[in-house]
Amino acid sequence: MVRNKKRDRISNLPDHLVSHILSFLTTKEAVATSILSSRWKTLWTLVPSLDLDEDEFEWILSDEKQNRKKKKWDDWDGWVCPSGFTFVQIVSKIWALRNAYPLQKFYLNLLYDCDTIHVDKWVSTAITSDLEELTLNICPNLPFDIPSTLFNYCKTLVDLRLYGNIIVDPPPSSLGFPSLKILHLLGVQYANHDSFSRFLTCCPILEYLCLEVIEMGEECNFIITLPTLKRLDFNMQDFLSRLEINAPALQYLEFVGFLHKVVLLENLSNLVQAVLFVSHDSEENDNEDYGNRVMDFIRALYNVKSLHLDSFTTECLCNVPEFDPPMFHNLAFFNFGFHSSIPHVLPLLLQRAPQLAVLTLNRDKSHLHSTSEQESLKWNFYEYVPKCLSSHLTAFQFKGFKGQKDELELIGHILQMARILKTMTLSSDPSTEKEKIRVLKELVMFPRHSSTCQITFH
């Protein structure tokens, strides 16, 4: 018996192992293995996941389009692979060859040439009792209606993400999603006023909700009452919608967008981390009012351990006439953004955060307003030394350090008062060598209360 020195080892593996290996590749690569050898011809069909991503393919305009006199480069259809096939053809073929083997994960990313008929066909075929993850990122020519079978036959669905021009309409008799833990609804439209709340009642064990509300044209209420919710990302891009959150188990909250309508937050006692990126419509003149609303929002976050406020948010806070923040008893990490000069609300916030351990100042370079350089802050540090500085602060970080007068003053104060400060990191904008040296000289001159403090500068 002649022993062939080069033996094919991988094909000796049983089918389930090879399909396990192929499951770590993208669908495109898995399908490509079908031409390796006769044994591999159908192995890719055993992989229980499909990710159809038009970004994975190279697209060129089909010949006819190229020959047209007027070339519209933002053309949405007529794109083909160099071999001449459209995405729809490729996907239809993949479905056909796959022989309806159970599917656990289905991702679809299709922005160009997106036809609701095809998407409906694919999604309907994907909705089986084995489906665990479904992600649709589509931009169809017409608003796409989610098939109602999704609401009735997906008992095992764990992760559902819908992005794009999709209409959500849960039927009244929906059996729901008893296993759904992650839900993303970005930019979707709701068929009725109560579609959203009906959807939420279908998800008894939801843990992560990510919502983006686009302009609806009418007033809508988003009432989120979920006892199991642990994480909420909310992006409010609509001026007319209201938001109510009642989630006792919530640990992480991120809010981006407009606060034109009041946002009601109740029962957030378990909140660990909050991130606020409030947008401000600069044409609005009710700065005070808006500032008050932001203040109310922050008041509800008093129990939080980590707080991140971006530059717009702090600007709004500066407009509040009587700035009176609550006591942040548990606050240990504070990320404070600003744009041109350090807002005056910072010292007061520091006073109300007795356990603060890490303070990060973040200069937002993208800010378009150019306010004049402020004079040195009139802080009465000598009367009120914030408790956190003297007893808890261990790390201080400044991103976008410019060496301005008020900044140096602040750093000086901190160095003087922080007893257990361990690290101070300053990352600066590219400035001239001269500037750098001047700043460094000044820094070195500051008296330090903490003996173990290390200053890093880059």
Place this chain on the structure above:
Amino acid sequence: MFWKALKKSLYHPNKVKSLNKGHLLFALSLPCFYWRCKVQFLINLHCPCQMSEGAMAVVKPEMKSYIWLQTADGSIQQVEEEVAMFCPMICREVIQTGTGSSKNYAISLPQRVNPAILGLILDYCRFHQVPGRSNKERKTFDEKFIRMDTKRLCELTSAADSLQLKPLVDLTSRALARIIEGKTPEEIRETFHLPDDLTEEEKLEPLRNITDDPRIRLLNRLYARKRKELKEREKLKNVEVEEERVDDRSVDDLLSFINGGDGDTKGTRTNKNKKKNRRRKDQSKDSCLNNEMHDLHSACHDGEGNNGLLASASTSSKLQDSAAVTFSPKLDFDDVDIDDDLDPAMKEELDREVEDFARRLNSVWPERMQELFQGRKLVPINLNGNSSMSRYTSTSLDQR
């Protein structure tokens, strides 16, 4: 208290006074295999009246205990107990059958595990069974561990799978996936020494052959024109439709004269695209009949796909047949949608045209038809394929 006592006794079997029978029996109900085996061992050690037959033979109150493993080639090795117990399969053998405690009663490992690979697996187990390691440490170890040639990696995957050691299976599978990723088919074949045993046609079959047959192209053009006319006539009146299987039969026709023959390899891309784009332009103009058009459009696509699939059926491989069989239901499914919109009268017209065409083509190649009759169970030449197709229709609907 109990846990401390248990732990103490496990590592110092001689000082077991603080444990009593009750504790041990409770511990036996623990969900963790590992602890259960340990406790079983203890019981055997200190309560001789409760010992099982097999284990009675060799219990020595040593600090370290060993498990004996035998590989397929007959060689036997002894391994520290904690290390071997990390493999679910070995653990189960020890508990259920009591083997492994002596050289004579060694656990025989599955065939896929040879001594060299067993050594590697035991190294893996030895590292990971230690509870105190951080995630970073484990990750670093794993990354170093899988640096080996692909042949060995495949053997390791196979062996780990037979021992049901899932973390190692995942690790090796990912490593193999990374090797496959980003390579061209030739490179992959070279890496794994795969035989290049597909014909050129089979390789190109999935998508390329759709456009190779000029007869298909002609038929498609005919279809497109017909459908356009039907649509236009539809605009003017409101029609009710009954379920019709005309389009099914036309598919049959396609099946009948696509012999996977000498496909014309002329570049047909431009023609096809022009046709497609024209259709699309029409669609965009006609917004009120959008849905319908998309239905037809998709069916056309599927029709082309079907043709392509069967076009290369010169090798009558099982795959071709099975794919064809499963593909038709999907096509029928679409057709059911479309049929709802077409007027029966027009369908008759369409049907007649198709029959004409079929007859014309059939007359040209009678011998080829003979070949087909022998090879296929699915495709009748005449247009009475209703029975078979209806069966598929109903199954597809049931699947829904």
